[in-house]
Amino acid sequence: MTIHDRVTRTSSAVVGSTDDIVRRAGAVPPLDGFPTLDDLWRHFARLERENPGLVSSRRVATSRLGEPIHAYSIGSGSRDHLIVGGVHPNEPIGSWTAIHLAETLCADGDLRTALDATWHIVPSIDPDGGRLNEGWFADPGDRGHYARRFYRPAPDEQVEWTFPTSYKDAYFDRVMPETLGLMRLIDELRPDLYVSLHNGEMGGVYYYLSRPVPELTEVLHAVPASFGLPLDTGEPESPFLERYAPAVFGTGTIADAYDYLESLGVDPALEIAGSSSSEYASRHGTLGVVAELPYWKHPDADDGSPTDESYADLLRRTGGEMTATGEALVDLLARAEPLLTFESPFLRASRAFVPMLVRMGAVDRARAASPESARPATVAERFSCEDLVHCFRLRYGGMLLRAVEAEAVAGTATAPLRRLVDETAVLYAAWQAEAAAADRAEVIPISSLVGVQYGAVLAAAAHLAAGDTAGNATGPAPR
Ligand SMILES: [Zn+2]
8 A cells, every 4th residue: 555545635625834734743643663764765766657747757866885766756747846855865755755755746647737846856875874874763762772773974974964065174075976966957947846855863843944934843743743743842953043933943054154163262174074965055046944853752852941060060971971981982993993804884983983972971061161052951951962972872883893892794804893792782781771761752653753754845835836935035045
């Protein structure tokens, strides 16, 4: 059965109204796990076969490991909307969102007409990275299982963050073939709407917009509320980001990030590589939209009440834990390096992320010294800061473990390296136990997550269909 067989069309609400979008979001059928890359390709190939004249595809890039990457175009409306999955290959909620969006657009002529767009969907722009996460796709609810099979590329191998940068001392042009394909597609389509399909991990729902669109706030809050999902009102992912509304942030630019880090006395060149896809697309006046969704919801994520700890003390405490985590992994990696015989994506990622944890802790301790930090921390902030330590221990400890284990699996591990694999596994098990002990989270049904992301796409498209051309008039000049 395809998803659209089960979509109900019963309401008379105006297409694109908040009620209509809440109803459509709620009609996503129950979903099990996440599709593998081959499953994803099969869904889209079948959709094209079953909808001749409505769906067409073309190759837009080739992955570094030689896999063709396709874009599927649906409909023939007057705007061009570009939806891209796999920008972070560890974030697969968007795979179902892409499938559901495509199937619904094919099945619902009224929706296509009302939104008046030609939709271009790239189901995954990073199949190589996606395949390295497939070990947890069938059972995404268990955080330990998930983290142990997790893969996030090093920053300079993430499609999302490998667009060209040139700002002060930050310069980046090592664009990967996947990113180059997406750059060409963005420049060819000059899309009105660009949605990169991301997701978070733990807590609540939040969004990024490339420019303020106050008209979207109501629906962006209403859809998660309709599923009983909290907004994430704790720590923003980056402290310099502009907050447009609760849990709605500006995407920000590399220049913003650079200037912020510089103001803290941190060397920005160390932390900054490429620019984001959304910043790149903004040269065309494109509205960029990201819906960040957790697999697990947590009651503290949206709790603004004060704790008895100051925000400064919280930053010092969790920043110290982050640095200690990084230092433990730096030590393991340094001892492993001379024993390793081959480069794996896990090793490249570890080399990038492990020292980053040390520096992240230092940034938080620098932030603690600022006068604005002398206030009580909220429950949501305490949760964000504490959970980030667990999240990064599990993610990056897990990837370092995969890096050293790969040698044991390949039969190239010397006796000292095998002992180091065991030592890493013991530390990792302790971190898993600590994270599990702190865990009061609840697994969210995947259909609700897809509903929220799908709802955000429809809401933005409906807003543009209603005539917002602000971006085309005022979008930033190309850099
Ligand atoms: Zn992401």
